[in-house]
Amino acid sequence: MLKFSGPNWFSRPQSRKKSKPHHRPSVTFWDQQPQGQQPPAPQKTSRKKKSCLRPVEQVLQQQVSWSSGDSSQPSSSGEESIFSRQNSIRQSASSYGSSASRRPPPPRRPARRVMTETEKDEALNLQVEFEWVLHEEVHSVLKQLHAILVECAHRFPVPLYGNEGKKQDKFVLTAAPEQLKCVVTLTGDSITHADIKFKVQRQQQQTQRTTITQDYPWKIQQVQDAANHLQQAINHIDNVDSSYNFKTSDEVLHVLGNILGALQRGRTSLVLPRKKPIDELMKSRNMKALSPNLPEDLAISFYIQSHKLIFVAYQLTNFQGTMKFDSCQAECSVPWLNEVLVLFTVALQLCQQLKDKISVFSQYKDFTVGSRSASALSY
Numbered sequence: 001m002l003k004f005s006g007p008n009w010f011s012r013p014q015s016r017k018k019s020k021p022h023h024r025p026s027v028t029f030w031d032q033q034p035q036g037q038q039p040p041a042p043q044k045t046s047r048k049k050k051s052c053l054r055p056v057e058q059v060l061q062q063q064v065s066w067s068s069g070d071s072s073q074p075s076s077s078g079e080e081s082i083f084s085r086q087n088s089i090r091q092s093a094s095s096y097g098s099s100a101s102r103r104p105p106p107p108r109r110p111a112r113r114v115m116t117e118t119e120k121d122e123a124l125n126l127q128v129e130f131e132w133v134l135h136e137e138v139h140s141v142l143k144q145l146h147a148i149l150v151e152c153a154h155r156f157p158v159p160l161y162g163n164e165g166k167k168q169d170k171f172v173l174t175a176a177p178e179q180l181k182c183v184v185t186l187t188g189d190s191i192t193h194a195d196i197k198f199k200v201q202r203q204q205q206q207t208q209r210t211t212i213t214q215d216y217p218w219k220i221q222q223v224q225d226a227a228n229h230l231q232q233a234i235n236h237i238d239n240v241d242s243s244y245n246f247k248t249s250d251e252v253l254h255v256l257g258n259i260l261g262a263l264q265r266g267r268t269s270l271v272l273p274r275k276k277p278i279d280e281l282m283k284s285r286n287m288k289a290l291s292p293n294l295p296e297d298l299a300i301s302f303y304i305q306s307h308k309l310i311f312v313a314y315q316l317t318n319f320q321g322t323m324k325f326d327s328c329q330a331e332c333s334v335p336w337l338n339e340v341l342v343l344f345t346v347a348l349q350l351c352q353q354l355k356d357k358i359s360v361f362s363q364y365k366d367f368t369v370g371s372r373s374a375s376a377l378s379y
Contacts, residue, residue: 130361134246141354145259145347146237152343153230155336158188160227161234168192173311173330180328182311184212184302189223191302198313200298201326208298216289222269222304226340229266233259233347249362256355263351267344270337273303278314278325307338 153160157167165188173182178199185193194212212218236258246252281287282299294300297316302309310331317324 126361133357133361134249134252138246138252138354138358139240139242141350142237142240142255143242145350146234148343148347148350149230149234149237152340152347153227153234155339155343156223156227156230157186157336158223158227160231167336169334169336171309171332171334173309173332175328175330180311180313180330182330184309184311186220186309186334187217189220189227191218191220194218196300196311196313198328201315208294210290210292210294210300212289213291216291218286218289218302220302220304222273225269226266229262229269230344233262233266236262249358252358253355253362256351256358260348260351260355263344263348267341267348270304270341270344271306273305275303276301278316281314304334304337307333307341309334309337 150161154163156163156165157169158165167188169186171184171186173184174180180198182197183195184191191212192214195209196211197207197209200206200208236255240255276284278299281301282296286302287294287299290300299314299316301312301314303312304310308331310329312327312329314325314327317326
C-alpha cells in the first residue's frame with residue numbers, strides 16, 4: 001500500500017509556489033555587429049519591460065500613414081490598432097479624398113487581331129480566286145448570257161437582233177356557255193384579224209358582233225416593250241470588250257446591274273400588264289379600229305399576262321346614278337411566250353448569281369485588307 005507524505009492532495013487544494021520564470025536570452029547575429037567588435041554578452045530581460053512587438057507595431061503604423069499621404073506621426077500610446085475599421089476608413093479618405101492625389105485611368109487600347117498563318121494563306125488564296133473571277137469568269141458568264149438572250153430574241157415575233165419577225169399565230173378564245181367567242185390572228189405584236197361575238201347581259205338573246213381588220217390592227221404594246229428591254233440587255237453585253245480586264249468589283253457590278261434592270265423590266269412587262277381604266281380603254285385608238293363600232297356602253301380589250309393571251313368584254317351599267325361594269329373573259333396559251341419567259345428567267349438567275357458572287361468577294365476583300373493592315377501594326 002502506498003503512502004503519501006504531506007497533506008492530502010484531493011481533500012484540499014494547496015497553493016503551489018510559482019517557479020522562477022525562465023529568462024530568454026536576446027540573440028544578435030554576428031553579421032549585424034560592426035567589424036572588429038565582439039558581440040556583447042547576453043543580458044537578462046525583465047518581465048516589467050515593454051514587449052518587443054510594440055515598436056514593430058509603431059513602425060507599421062508609420063509606414064501606413066506615410067504611404068497614405070498623412071504627415072502626422074502615430075501616437076506612442078498605441079491605443080488604436082492600425083488594423084481597426086476606423087483607421088482603415090480614415091486612411092482611405094485621406095488617400096482618395098483629394099483630387100490632386102487621384103490619377104485618371106489610362107485609356108484602353110483597342111485589341112489588335114493578329115492573323116495566323118492559316119488565315120493569311122486563306123486570305124491570299126481568296127484574293128487570287130477573286131482576281132480570277134474578275135478576269136475570267138465574268139467574261140465567261142457574259143458570253144453565256146449573250147447566247148441566252150440572242151436565243152430569246154429569236155423567239156420574239158418582231159424584228160429583233162437579226163430576227164425578221166412577222167410570225168403569225170391563230171388562236172380561238174371561248175368562254176362557256178357560249179358567252180364569248182373570238183378567233184384572232186396574232187402577227188408580231190399586233191392582232192391583224194379577229195372575229196368577235198359575245199352576249200350582252202341586259203339582253204341575253206342579243207349577241208354583239210365586231211371584227212378587227214388588217215387595215216387597222218390591234219396593237220399589243222407589251223410585246224414591243226419586252227422586245228425593247230431585251231435589246232437593251234444585249235447592247236449592255238455587247239459594249240463590254242471580250243479582252244477587257246476588270247480592275248474593280250464596282251465595274252462588274254455596274255454592268256450586271258444594267259443587264260439585270262433591263263431583263264427585269266422586259267419580263268415584268270409580260271407578266272404584270274398595266275390594265276387601263278374603262279374610260280381610257282373606251283377612248284383608245286384600238287377601239288376606234290373595230291368594224292362595226294361597239295355601242296358606248298360596250299368595250300373590249302386584248303392583253304398578255306404571263307404566257308397567255310387574254311380577251312375581255314366589258315359592259316357598263318347605270319345603277320341608281322352609279323356607273324358599274326360587268327366583264328366576261330377568255331384566254332389561250334401562246335407557245336412562244338412560254339419559251340421567252342423561260343429564257344428570261346434563266347438569264348436573270350445566271351446574272352444574279354454572278355452579281356452575288358462578286359458582292360461577297362468584294363466584301364471579303366475589304367475585310368482581308370483591313371486585317372492585313374491590323375496584323376502589320378500588331379507585329
